[in-house]
Amino acid sequence: MWLPCGGTSNYIVTHFRRRLFKAYFRDLGRRRCNVAAFMPEAAGFDGVSDRSALQEFSVSNSESFWAAVARQRLSWIRPFHTVQDCDLSRGEIKWFVGGQLNVSVNCLDRHVHTCPERVALIWERDESGSEVKVTYRELLEMTCRLGNLLRRHGVKRGDCVTIYMPTCPLAVASMLACARIGAAHNVVFAGFSAEALAERIRDAQSGTVITVNQGVRGGKVTELKKTVDTAVQSCPAVQQVFVAMRTENPVAMTARDVEDVVCEPAAMDSEDVLFLLYTSGSTGKPKGLVHTQAGYLLYAALTHRYVFSYHDGDVFGCVADIGWITGHSYSVYGPLANGGTTVLFESTPIYPDPGRYWEMVQRLKINQFYGAPTAIRLLLKYGDEWVHKYDRSTLKTLGSVGEPINTEAWEWYHRVVGDGRCPVVDTWWQTETGGICISPRPSDADAEIVPGMAMRPFFSIKPTLMDTEGKVLTSNDVSGALCIAQPWPGMARTIHNNHQRFIETYCRPHPGYFFTGDGAYRSKEGYYQITGRLDDVINVSGHRIGTAEIEDVLVRTSLSPGVYAFVVLKNDVEVQGAALCQQLNNMVSKKIAKYACPDFIQFVQRLPKTRSGKIMRRVLRKVVERDLDGVGDLSTLDDPTAVQEIIQGHGDLC
Ligand code: PRX
Numbered sequence: 315m316w317l318p319c320g321g322t323s324n325y326i327v328t329h330f331r332r333r334l335f336k337a338y339f340r341d342l343g344r345r346r347c348n349v350a351a352f353m354p355e356a357a358g359f360d361g362v363s364d365r366s367a368l369q370e371f372s373v374s375n376s377e378s379f380w381a382a383v384a385r386q387r388l389s390w391i392r393p394f395h396t397v398q399d400c401d402l403s404r405g406e407i408k409w410f411v412g413g414q415l416n417v418s419v420n421c422l423d424r425h426v427h428t429c430p431e432r433v434a435l436i437w438e439r440d441e442s443g444s445e446v447k448v449t450y451r452e453l454l455e456m457t458c459r460l461g462n463l464l465r466r467h468g469v470k471r472g473d474c475v476t477i478y479m480p481t482c483p484l485a486v487a488s489m490l491a492c493a494r495i496g497a498a499h500n501v502v503f504a505g506f507s508a509e510a511l512a513e514r515i516r517d518a519q520s521g522t523v524i525t526v527n528q529g530v531r532g533g534k535v536t537e538l539k540k541t542v543d544t545a546v547q548s549c550p551a552v553q554q555v556f557v558a559m560r561t562e563n564p565v566a567m568t569a570r571d572v573e574d575v576v577c578e579p580a581a582m583d584s585e586d587v588l589f590l591l592y593t594s595g596s597t598g599k600p601k602g603l604v605h606t607q608a609g610y611l612l613y614a615a616l617t618h619r620y621v622f623s624y625h626d627g628d629v630f631g632c633v634a635d636i637g638w639i640t641g642h643s644y645s646v647y648g649p650l651a652n653g654g655t656t657v658l659f660e661s662t663p664i665y666p667d668p669g670r671y672w673e674m675v676q677r678l679k680i681n682q683f684y685g686a687p688t689a690i691r692l693l694l695k696y697g698d699e700w701v702h703k704y705d706r707s708t709l710k711t712l713g714s715v716g717e718p719i720n721t722e723a724w725e726w727y728h729r730v731v732g733d734g735r736c737p738v739v740d741t742w743w744q745t746e747t748g749g750i751c752i753s754p755r756p757s758d759a760d761a762e763i764v765p766g767m768a769m770r771p772f773f774s775i776k777p778t779l780m781d782t783e784g785k786v787l788t789s790n791d792v793s794g795a796l797c798i799a800q801p802w803p804g805m806a807r808t809i810h811n812n813h814q815r816f817i818e819t820y821c822r823p824h825p826g827y828f829f830t831g832d833g834a835y836r837s838k839e840g841y842y843q844i845t846g847r848l849d850d851v852i853n854v855s856g857h858r859i860g861t862a863e864i865e866d867v868l869v870r871t872s873l874s875p876g877v878y879a880f881v882v883l884k885n886d887v888e889v890q891g892a893a894l895c896q897q898l899n900n901m902v903s904k905k906i907a908k909y910a911c912p913d914f915i916q917f918v919q920r921l922p923k924t925r926s927g928k929i930m931r932r933v934l935r936k937v938v939e940r941d942l943d944g945v946g947d948l949s950t951l952d953d954p955t956a957v958q959e960i961i962q963g964h965g966d967l968c
Contacts, residue, residue: 352756353620355383365758372773373800379774380409380803384612387651389424390415391581394608400801403825405817408585409609409803416579417588417611418461418494421650422454423579433655435483436629436678440530440661442670445678448483450653453490456483458577460491467554469522471496471580474590476520478502478511478542480529481636481658484558486646488524489589489636493607496580498587500602503637504529504536506907508544510600514592515549517602518810523552526560532665535561584608590810591639593745594860595819596831596849602810603745610748611651613804617749617772618648620756621739622682622711626653629708631680633659633671633689638857639745640715644684648749663689668696672704672731683731684713684741687723694726701730711755712738717853718844724765742768742844744830745858746820748804751775752842769841776800779836780824787836795848796834797827850931857909864912867905868898878938879912880921880960895968915968922948922956937961 349368350357359378362371372379377397384394394413400406425432430451437446448456469475475492477499479485485501492499500518502511515523523546529536539557546552588610590602618624630649634640636658649656657678663671663685671693675683693700712732714724719740728738741753752768752775754761763769771777779787779794787794805828809816823829833845847853851860868879881898889897899911922930936945937960948954 355386358382365756369771369773373771373776376774376800376802380612383616384410384413384608384803387615388415388608388612389420394584398801398803402801402821402828405808405813405821407801407805407807409606409801410584413584413608414581415584415608416494416582417607417647418457418490419579420611421490421493421647422450422457425450425650425653426454429653432653434650435486436655436657437483438657438659438661438674438678439482440533440665442661442666442673443677446483453483453487455575456487457490457494458575460484460487461494461577463556464491464497464522465495465577467522469495469497471582472498472587473522474498474500474518474520475522475524476500476502476511476515476518478504478506478523478525478538479558479636480504480526480531480538480560481641481645481660482526482560483658484526485636486650486658489642489646490650491577493582493588494577494579496582496586498589500590500592501637501642502592503635503907504538505635505637505909507904508541509905510907511541512545512548514600514602515545515552517592517600518590519551520549521551521553522556523554524556524558526558528561530561531660532662582607585807589642591642591745593639594851594858594863595815596851596860600860600863601812601815601819603806604808604810605748605804606807609803609805611647613749613802614643614648615651617804618644618654619652621741621750621753621772622684622713623755624649624652624654624682627655628681628710629655629657629679630682630684631657631659631675631678632684632713633657633663634684634686634715639743639748640684643749663693664696667700668693669700669703672701672706675706675709676704679708681708682711682713683709684715686716687714687719688717690714690719690723690727690731694723694730698730706731706733709736712736714738714740715743715750718846719766721765728765737763738765739763740766740768742832742842744832746806746828746830747798747802748806751798751802752777752844764837764841767837767841767843769843771842774800774802777834777836777842778827779834780827784824790836790840791838793833793835793845795824796830796832796842796844797824798830799827801828854909859906859910863906864902864910867902878934879915880934881915881917882920883917892968916960916963918960918963920953920956920959922954922960923952933957934960 349362356362356368359371362368381397390413392414394410396411399408399411431449433447434450434453435448475497477488489499500520502514523542525538525542527539529538542555585606588605588607590604592600592602595601632644636645645656712727739753739755741750743750750772752771754763754769757770776799778797778799780797781787781794820829831847831849833848835843835845895915902911922933933945
């Protein structure tokens with residue numbers, strides 16, 4: 315029997331539609347499920363069905379995004395009532411207002427409850443092959459002992475404790491002990507000189523210092539305690555110095571005469587200070603950037619988890635020193651907040667030989683390796699054999715940070731170190747940003763990665779490029795000043811004791827935006843590539859230093875300097891040539907640190923200046939780079955022949 319035509323077609327259509335709907339819902343379900351599996355906190359986000367939707371959601375609904383992540387990822391003593399209260403133009407940044415938590419509880423206690431014997435720290439000591447493992451239970455005990463010790467010696471909530479130590483478990487326990495009792499820490503890189511240390515202790519108004527008797531790095535012993543002794547002579551506020559024994563007993567702390575291993579954690583407000591960290595700016599005085607509790611911790615944890623695709627059970631190998639922000643966020647706070655196992659690297663990339671990193675990767679079974687381009691460039695010169703010697707099959711992700719990574723180094727890292735199978739994440743961020751802001755991951759596992767490009771903004775980050783007149787560049791294939799258009803939880807809140815400087819440096823140049831001080835290029839595809847600093851900050855072997863800081867020191871030797879360094883001698887200077895260079899280098903090393911010493915010093919008659927007397931650093935930089943075509947317009951110079959003189963004298967270096 316024939317069915318009426320319409321009926322038949324209706325039936326078929328309905329049937330077909332139902333099948334289609336089923337497939338559609340199945341697919342939607344799977345995609346929803348994928349996003350939730352990728353990031354459990356995203357399960358409740360409306361209309362977020364894939365990763366790119368998640369990224370868009372995090373930018374346009376930044377409050378909902380961070381509220382959900384904060385509720386689920388952190389343990390709160392008291393929940394927050396307001397997600398954010400920020401005004402970028404006034405430099406007022408507050409996240410998770412009304413909330414209370416303790417950072418050390420988030421990094422330790424909650425993991426001790428679930429997996430006390432999991433390894434929290436692997437201390438890769440300078441002496442290769444003598445690593446020390448510290449479980450979460452042990453680290454909590456160390457932290458509590460130290461917290462009690464500090465409390466007993468009068469350190470109170472809100473005080474600032476300076477930590478001048480090499481990268482080691484005791485340094486981590488010291489940081490966490492401060493967090494436990496509500497004191498702020500101020501870690502000073504143990505390579506800094508007594509004067510640089512003293513300046514940071516004084517500026518932070520720190521009354522307590524924790525150090526070790528001696529440091530060991532690359533087989534060389536450094537007298538850290540003696541440096542502290544010298545430094546505190548000019549720091550009248552310092553009441554006490556705690557000294558641990560690095561060179562006799564690496565875990566001496568546990569032998570301290572403090573028996574109480576329970577230390578009541580302080581309930582800290584989200585916006586109480588967690589730490590100060592000094593970094594160079596474009597003027598002479600280093601600035602103490604202030605990071606607070608909840609927002610910083612959450613941002614470090616989330617970036618650690620998603621940029622590196624860190625999973626439970628992985629061994630995370632960040633080789634930065636804890637004296638820098640990379641050590642803070644990715645050796646300590648990010649991994650520990652995630653209950654991870656993190657390596658503390660005390661040595662150098664070439665000690666005892668250039669295979670050090672990769673032998674360590676094999677021995678410790680490292681899954682994510684995070685290092686600096688300067689080390690990668692150094693190692694590639696030693697050849698592939700040092701890498702091939704060791705099994706690197708545990709590696710899953712390779713990270714780079716601190717300066718642009720050139721294509722040759724990137725390719726070598728990817729092809730030789732990662733055997734061409736590990737994504738390389740070139741991560742761009744700063745002490746000010748608290749955590750990674752631009753990097754190729756997170757993104758779909760097969761999303762392209764362009765060598766030497768940081769590429770994609772992290773969740774909720776909205777990079778913006780400005781032209782020289784301060785207008786937003788909206789198109790692609792453009793370069794400009796890199797700003798971030800909306801606040802994020804990890805950003806620094808202020809400069810210690812100098813909020814005005816904070817506003818002037820970061821908020822005033824482009825009102826309503828956070829100005830990073832870096833330039834960037836946005837490609838046709840919309841990917842970001844960092845082109846370098848726009849101010850007078852330079853990167854020396856991955857260390858950030860203000861040219862003004864070095865100049866300050868050189869000037870004090872009664873000579874007139876430049877950067878690279880161009881030095882103008884006064885008429886009455888008697889020492890000359892190599893002896894003078896030696897003297898200048900010694901001064902910089904003594905006043906700041908060895909790494910800040912100029913590699914080259916060129917003595918010149920005069921410097922190129924504008925008619926108003928400003929040194930034309932742009933021109934000097936081009937001369938140094940031998941990019942004479944790029945010297946550009948010299949018409950504003952007082953006397954353009956000064957440039958010619960410098961170019962001609964370019965070979966006279968010491
Ligand atoms: O110029 C950028 C460069 O390092 C500066 C930040 O230095 P610091 O605060 O010491 O923090 C370093 C570790 C995060 C930035 O302003 N920088 C950092 N990462 C990159 C970079 N330049 C290019 N590419 C990067 N991946």
